[in-house]
Amino acid sequence: MKYVGVSVKGSDINLAVVERHHGDPGFGTAVGEFSRQGFPGDPSDPASLLELTQRIRQDLRDWNAQAVVLLETTKYANWTYSHAQMRVLCIAGLMLAVAEETILYEAPKPTAIAAHLTSPKLENLQPSVFGFDKPPKYWTTGARDAYAAAAFAARDR
Amino acid sequence: MEKRLVLPFESIQSLPGGINEVRLYFDDLLDVHRVAKRFDRSMLDVTVLPEASTLQVIHHQNVVKVSLAGRVDGYDPTMDVIEIHTPYYPRGSITDALLRNESFTGPDALTIMQSALRGLRELHMTHKVLHRDIKSGNILLDNAPIHALVADIGVAGRIDGNGIAPAVNNPTPYSPPEFMNGILTVSADLYSIGLVMRELLGGRFPYETITRDEVIGRLEKGQRALADDVLELPVWAPVRLRRVYQKAIAVDPAKRYQSAREMAGDLAKVVLVNWAQTSENVWTASANSGSRIYIVTATPEAGGVRLSMTKQTRSGPRRLPGYSDEVVPSLTHKDASRFFDRVNAIAA
Numbered sequence: 284m285k286y287v288g289v290s291v292k293g294s295d296i297n298l299a300v301v302e303r304h305h306g307d308p309g310f311g312t313a314v315g316e317f318s319r320q321g322f323p324g325d326p327s328d329p330a331s332l333l334e335l336t337q338r339i340r341q342d343l344r345d346w347n348a349q350a351v352v353l354l355e356t357t358k359y360a361n362w363t364y365s366h367a368q369m370r371v372l373c374i375a376g377l378m379l380a381v382a383e384e385t386i387l388y389e390a391p392k393p394t395a396i397a398a399h400l401t402s403p404k405l406e407n408l409q410p411s412v413f414g415f416d417k418p419p420k421y422w423t424t425g426a427r428d429a430y431a432a433a434a435f436a437a438r439d440r
Numbered sequence: 441m442e443k444r445l446v447l448p449f450e451s452i453q454s455l456p457g458g459i460n461e462v463r464l465y466f467d468d469l470l471d472v473h474r475v476a477k478r479f480d481r482s483m484l485d486v487t488v489l490p491e492a493s494t495l496q497v498i499h500h501q502n503v504v505k506v507s508l509a510g511r512v513d514g515y516d517p518t519m520d521v522i523e524i525h526t527p528y529y530p531r532g533s534i535t536d537a538l539l540r541n542e543s544f545t546g547p548d549a550l551t552i553m554q555s556a557l558r559g560l561r562e563l564h565m566t567h568k569v570l571h572r573d574i575k576s577g578n579i580l581l582d583n584a585p586i587h588a589l590v591a592d593i594g595v596a597g598r599i600d601g602n603g604i605a606p607a608v609n610n611p612t613p614y615s616p617p618e619f620m621n622g623i624l625t626v627s628a629d630l631y632s633i634g635l636v637m638r639e640l641l642g643g644r645f646p647y648e649t650i651t652r653d654e655v656i657g658r659l660e661k662g663q664r665a666l667a668d669d670v671l672e673l674p675v676w677a678p679v680r681l682r683r684v685y686q687k688a689i690a691v692d693p694a695k696r697y698q699s700a701r702e703m704a705g706d707l708a709k710v711v712l713v714n715w716a717q718t719s720e721n722v723w724t725a726s727a728n729s730g731s732r733i734y735i736v737t738a739t740p741e742a743g744g745v746r747l748s749m750t751k752q753t754r755s756g757p758r759r760l761p762g763y764s765d766e767v768v769p770s771l772t773h774k775d776a777s778r779f780f781d782r783v784n785a786i787a788a
Contacts (some may be wrong), residue, residue, distance in 0.1 A: 318701075333552070337558060338554075
């Protein structure tokens with residue numbers, strides 16, 4: 284079974300996939316290609332949101348994902364409009380794609396994910412947890428958070 | 441007496457194009473047009489997937505759907521003639537559009553490519569199907585938000601556990617150089633879609649001068665089926681797009697894209713401004729919805745071609761500081777690409 288974790292950084296949406304079967308030890312193994320999608324074009328153009336949605340949707344179809352978890356933010360204030368707009372648009376694209384593919388979706392806080400990973404701070408998460416010999420590309424700029432979310436998605440329920 | 445089902449379709453015309461009979465029908469009950477392809481299944485290569493039932497299970501907005509299929513009586517009893525009906529797309533294929541002398545803006549071309557690549561991804565990843573006949577004639581055009589659909593999986597094959605499908609005997613100008621080896625992978629379809637991109641950006645290939653013998657001869661030597669000069673991208677193509685194209689159409693399949701997803705990802709990073717060739721040696725790039733227009737002029741002179749760039753202003757063309765003329769050996773030389781890239785950078 285494949286599970287997708289998502290983190291949004293700036294205008295990029297990061298999607299990571301792990302494979303895990305019910306009862307398996309560990310948090311799942313990274314599989315497939317890590318995906319980083321930039322917002323494709325003008326944020327005021329509806330066609331750009333649709334394009335992002337379709338790109339994410341095709342990733343989810345390629346992976347045959349069972350569940351998607353978005354790492355929610357803990358930043359509740361002091362957003363600039365453009366940053367907030369971009370985050371909301373990326374999440375909107377993700378949610379539309381998930382809804383169209385009828386995939387289980389959750390958006391837990393980092394504390395819930397950290398508790399599952401028994402790692403009080405996600406920053407301390409090691410890439411070896413997911414089978415990497417060394418930090419993969421974008422590890423500290425989105426991939427680590429996305430893999431952490433994917434591990435949460437892959438937990439035994 | 442058994443009642444007979446009648447499908448009241450009227451054949452309006454035969455559509456030229458492929459090796460099979462294709463008709464345009466009008467269905468007066470549903471008030472729609474349909475396209476029907478009639479072919480003899482007994483003549484198909486054993487590795488070819490059954491087109492109707494394969495299409496039936498693919499539900500994707502960028503892959504043409506099958507509306508119905510039926511057997512056609514009255515042929516030689518050794519034949520197994522069927523007809524597959526699909527929706528009718530009035531704009532037709534990319535080839536149809538190019539033959540009508542339509543051209544595509546760079547941004548439109550990229551949008552069509554992204555849509556077509558999504559259709560290919562669906563075939564490759566979800567259904568493990570290799571199309572084996574990607575060409576401009578098999579990419580249909582539709583309005584937004586669909587933009588493009590992969591059509592005609594009439595010679596498609598199953599991708600096995602090693603990522604391989606055998607080649608079938610349908611050499612075309614879009615066939616990859618490894619075609620005669622008999623072993624194809626996903627990168628074969630991506631080679632072909634790379635050539636489709638070239639036509640979207642630079643206009644149609646000279647179909648009328650390409651012979652089947654020439655195509656086969658080049659493929660037998662492990663070469664691309666088309667000559668290098670035909671494969672050139674327009675001079676204004678930015679370096680990032682050139683890299684995508686070169687990787688897509690690499691002669692060695694191992695050096696090509698190995699997934700439509702990877703190619704789509706790289707194409708997504710390409711920023712194209714709206715270029716148009718307004719006369720033989722003049723190109724314009726419009727940016728910001730046409731509010732900024734840059735003009736590049738090429739003037740032949742001793743030792744090469746002089747390239748100059750101006751910006752269109754209300755008082756006429758104006759040279760920009762720091763953008764002096766440059767003499768390049770030819771328009772296909774990398775120095776010419778570099779010059780245009782500087783214009784791409786300020787226009788983007």
